[in-house]
Each structure stands twice: as structure tokens, then as C-alpha cells.
Amino acid sequence: MSSDPNEQPTPPISKFESMLKTDDVYFFDAEEFEDIIHHYLNHGKISLAKKAIRMGLQQHPHSLDIRLLEVEVMVFENRFDEAEKVLDQVQLLDPNNEEIYVQRANICSKQDNHERAIEFLKQALEIAEDDADLYSLLGMEYLFMDAYGEARDCFMQCLDSDPEDYASLYNIIYCFEYLDDLHGAIRYLNAYLETNPYCQIAWHQLGKQYYTLKRYEEALAAFDFAIISDDTFLGAYFEKGRVLEKLGRYREAIENYSATTEMEDPTSHAYLRMGRCYEKLGKDDRARHYYYLTVHEDPLLDKGWLAITDYYLRRKDYLKAREYIDKALNIDGENPTYWKRSGIIHKALGEWHEADFAFKQATELGNYEVDSWLLWAEVLRECGELQAAASILEQGMEFHPDAVELLFHLAGFTLLLHQVEEGEGLLRKALKKAPEKLTLFKKAFPEISRAKGVQRIIRECQKASQ
Incomplete structure (x- = not known):
């Protein structure tokens, strides 16, 4: 199995790198070479991984595990014919090695033959002792085929093996959402939380399902539990703020958005939501202040420029609105929504030829809305x-x-x-x-x-x- 990509160099890795610098030759056992190769593969250092494979095979020419790591590199470099030949040789010596089928599946997957990849992974499952990683690979192949029900079931197998496999949990909910089965997602998450009551990820995902279904009070409770489980979970504070907005509780929403800006560097999205809340509360100066912060924090966020432009449009201050939409267009002249706003503003100012040009640009760039x-x-x-x-x-x-x-x-x-x-x-x-x-x-x-x-x-x- 692959090592953690965030791992620190171990003594064998330091020793190996020292050997490369001095041209001395040190002996490593086969398992040490495997760890060294995994380390370089996980850090994307393919050339060092290949050096370790070459030296490993020189010292351990009969190591099938090192040969399989060599295959992994070949597949990464799309050297499929060479990889297949090595796999054929390894399979003659060790026909019940699951990694042979995994690499054959990997080759098929990279060639977009996902049905064949699934067949190989199922063969690997028949002989594997630990099948969680295989179900994860199988789930990804089903995702490539848009077979979301089968993918979901595979990721469920992964989560059954490891309840803290949050990547699989996210994939399960993604499949439920793609199948438009939000109620199924809610049932699954509630069942999962029965045995994992302090999983902030699950509470967060549950809240998002309730939010989509406009069950705001239940969404609020779910996000509260996510925060109880982890009071530094920024996503839960942000989503709770959105729910409070929907419920018209704008001051509380601002508190939650503000919490995200205090825990980490402020985001333009938080400033934008705060501005909208202040506008709903009739605090125009505060709203304008946060809209300014939004575009200052992220000049590429179109929602920020549109928010401040629309702020002035609603007040019929068309000159100010024109000033800000012009700034937005200077940053991104390919944005059709900006051009539409520009057309609306020029129309309101009676600048007909400028409005004509703006609407022409908007439609040429893909804005085909009826109005x-x-x-x-x-x-x-x-x-x-x-x-x-x-x-x-x-x-x-x-x-x-x-x-x-x-x-x-x-x-x-x-x-x-x-x-x-x-x-x-x-x-x-x-x-x-x-x-x-x-x-x-x-x-x-x-x-x-x-x-x-x-x-x-x-x-x-x-x-x-x-």
C-alpha cells in the first residue's frame, strides 16, 4: 500500500540520498527499497523513484514487489506494452498477487476501457485480504462510467471498513446527489451518525442536504452539531450563516460569517454574504463597506462586482453603478453578465449606442436570457x-x-x-x-x-x- 504523501524522510531515504551524492553504494533490504520508492512516487519525484527501482533490482533481482513498482512507473509514463510484459512475467511467478490485477486495471482505465478495468479489479477482490482500497478503485471506475449507484455501493464498502475514510463519505454523498436522491443521502447520513455521532463531516453534509430541500430548521440543527463536533470547522459556520439568512435572522448570520473571518484569513465570499445581510438590515453604509472589501479581497469574483453594481442600481445611482461595472469590465471583459449590467445601466442613463454595444457583447459572449x-x-x-x-x-x-x-x-x-x-x-x-x-x-x-x-x-x- 502507498505511504502517506506528507511523511517525513526516514533514515533509509536519507541514507539513499546521501549515497546518490557521494557515489558510494549502500545495501538496503527489499522492504527498505519499497519504502524509498513509495516515498518518491507519493511526492511526484519520478526520476528518483526510477533510480531507486533500478538499484533495488540490482540488489534484489527476484523481488516481485519492486518489479510491480516498476510497472506502476511504466503505467504512469504510458508505457503500457512494457508494463504488460513485466506483468506477464510476474504473474507466472506469483499468479495470486492482487497488485498484478490492480495494475492491469490501471492500464485499462488509462486507455478508457473502464469495463475491462472493473473486471480486473473484481479478480483482485477474489484474492485480496484487505479489500477497502480495491473497492475505492472500483468506485472510481464506476464514476468514470457514470454508474453512480454502483460507485456509491463501492464507497459504502470502503466506509464500512474504515468509518473515518472521509474521502469515501464525500464520494457517497456525491453519488446520492447525482442520482437526485437527497432523501437517500439523509437516511444514510443519519444511520452513519448513529455510530459516529461526533463526525463533523457527516453533520456538515447532512445540513447541506436539508438546506437543498429547504428544511432550514433541520439544516440549522445539523450545522450546530457540526460546530459542536469541531468548533474550528469554517464550512459549518459559513453554511449556518446561509441558513440563518434564509430564515431572515440576518444579525446571527453575520455573526457566523464573521467567525470565519476571525479564525482564518477573511474570504471574499464571507464579506459578500455579510454585505448582503447588512443591506437586508437597512444598514447601507455597512453593506457598501463589505461589498468594497469583497472586490478588494478578490477582484476576480464576479459576484462581488455585481453586488456593488446592483447596490447602486437599486438606489438609481446610475453613475456610480456605471463606474463599478466599468472597473469590472476592465478586469474581465469576457464576462457576459458584466456586459448585460453595463447595457442596463447605459439604458437607464439614456446612452443608447453604448447600451446597444453592451447588449451585443453580452449575447456574443453567451448571455441568451429572455430579458x-x-x-x-x-x-x-x-x-x-x-x-x-x-x-x-x-x-x-x-x-x-x-x-x-x-x-x-x-x-x-x-x-x-x-x-x-x-x-x-x-x-x-x-x-x-x-x-x-x-x-x-x-x-x-x-x-x-x-x-x-x-x-x-x-x-x-x-x-x-x-
Whole structure:
């Protein structure tokens, strides 16, 4: 089995490195060579591992374990044919060595043949005395195949062997979540906690499941138990803060977010949540202060720039909002959400050509939200470009063919362009789909909606829907 990657150099390792520096030749027994090789493999020092393998085989040419470590390096370097030949030789001498099947599985896995890898691992299970590591490998192969149920069951076997195998615990919950079985995850975690009541990881994961299901009081209790189990568990404080926010207990939420900043270096995410809580409490100066801290701590966190921009947008301080969204765009000009906000701000300021450019950038970078197309069309209308506005709405409908809002607006712009027959046809279609949204059309096109022909269509559609 592999050694701990955080291990300190042992006397054999120090002796081996001294030998390399002096060109002296020292004798090591086979197990010492294995430890030395494991040490270098776990620290990613492949060239030193290969030197240790070469010297180990010189001193112990019949050591199958060193030969298998040589295979491990060959597989790492994608020298699969060489590895297979060595494995064939080792298997003739020791057919019941589980590591042979593990390495064959590793080769298959690296070649994306996960079904065959699973077959080899199952063969290894038949002869292994300690099967926990094998079940972990098997679970990973099932994950590669998106077989989440089988993967979950394998990781459960690992946790049964070692209740403190938290990597397997995380993988189990990941599988439950991917299978959209949050209730199953909750049942499993509660059963696990019956025998491991002070496992902060399990309480934390249980709280997250309850949070997703909006069972906030139960989530709060779970995070409290996680903190009782480990009062330095930052994740539990942060998640507890999120729950308290949902419950409207903003002062308590701030206390928990603040606790995370006191235990370790503050994070931009904690500052952001604190800012939002202060804003909910009506403490605008404090909210603004923490939004500033957010973007100072992490200028690449888009949520921070959006938070401070939206703070000023809500107060209709469009000049300040423009100042901050411009700073955000200077840092990341490829962010479509930034460009959308920029478009909204320029629109509010009556800067139509700048708004047009911003919405164009937003959509080219992948923002295809329904309201983005509507806002862009309104801007083009203000620019007097009715045909361009209609074309934009047609593009939007390619992404959202069932968006009735786009259809009503397209009908309006088509009628403004005096394409009466086509416009009336689009209006009929929109009214048939969602007659209750007629007010959207009337608000956006008050003059058009009062036209006799349009009034007639509205009456006909309303009568037909009764």
C-alpha cells in the first residue's frame, strides 16, 4: 500500500540520498527499497523513484514487489506494452498477487476501457485480504462510467471498513446527489451518525442536504452539531450563516460569517454574504463597506462586482453603478453578465449606442436570457432601428421558441414596421399561447394596441378563449 504523501524522510531515504551524492553504494533490504520508492512516487519525484527501482533490482533481482513498482512507473509514463510484459512475467511467478490485477486495471482505465478495468479489479477482490482500497478503485471506475449507484455501493464498502475514510463519505454523498436522491443521502447520513455521532463531516453534509430541500430548521440543527463536533470547522459556520439568512435572522448570520473571518484569513465570499445581510438590515453604509472589501479581497469574483453594481442600481445611482461595472469590465471583459449590467445601466442613463454595444457583447459572449433580448430591442427602438430590433427578437426566439414575451414584442415591432398581415399573425399566435400576457403588449406598444385592427384581433381571441 502507498505511504502517506506528507511523511517525513526516514533514515533509509536519507541514507539513499546521501549515497546518490557521494557515489558510494549502500545495501538496503527489499522492504527498505519499497519504502524509498513509495516515498518518491507519493511526492511526484519520478526520476528518483526510477533510480531507486533500478538499484533495488540490482540488489534484489527476484523481488516481485519492486518489479510491480516498476510497472506502476511504466503505467504512469504510458508505457503500457512494457508494463504488460513485466506483468506477464510476474504473474507466472506469483499468479495470486492482487497488485498484478490492480495494475492491469490501471492500464485499462488509462486507455478508457473502464469495463475491462472493473473486471480486473473484481479478480483482485477474489484474492485480496484487505479489500477497502480495491473497492475505492472500483468506485472510481464506476464514476468514470457514470454508474453512480454502483460507485456509491463501492464507497459504502470502503466506509464500512474504515468509518473515518472521509474521502469515501464525500464520494457517497456525491453519488446520492447525482442520482437526485437527497432523501437517500439523509437516511444514510443519519444511520452513519448513529455510530459516529461526533463526525463533523457527516453533520456538515447532512445540513447541506436539508438546506437543498429547504428544511432550514433541520439544516440549522445539523450545522450546530457540526460546530459542536469541531468548533474550528469554517464550512459549518459559513453554511449556518446561509441558513440563518434564509430564515431572515440576518444579525446571527453575520455573526457566523464573521467567525470565519476571525479564525482564518477573511474570504471574499464571507464579506459578500455579510454585505448582503447588512443591506437586508437597512444598514447601507455597512453593506457598501463589505461589498468594497469583497472586490478588494478578490477582484476576480464576479459576484462581488455585481453586488456593488446592483447596490447602486437599486438606489438609481446610475453613475456610480456605471463606474463599478466599468472597473469590472476592465478586469474581465469576457464576462457576459458584466456586459448585460453595463447595457442596463447605459439604458437607464439614456446612452443608447453604448447600451446597444453592451447588449451585443453580452449575447456574443453567451448571455441568451429572455430579458436580454427584450432590453436590447427596446434600446434599438430608442435608436430608431426598428428592423434591427425585430431581427434581434427573432434571434432570441431561436433560443427561446416558447417565450411568449418575445413573440408579443416581435408582433409589436412588426406592426410598427407596417407589416400588418405578418404582425397580426404573430399577435394572434401570441394571444393563443398566453392571452393573460396581453398587458405586456399594451404596455410596450400603447398606440399599436389601440389600432382598430389590433382591437378586433384581441376581441376575437378573447371570445375564442372563453
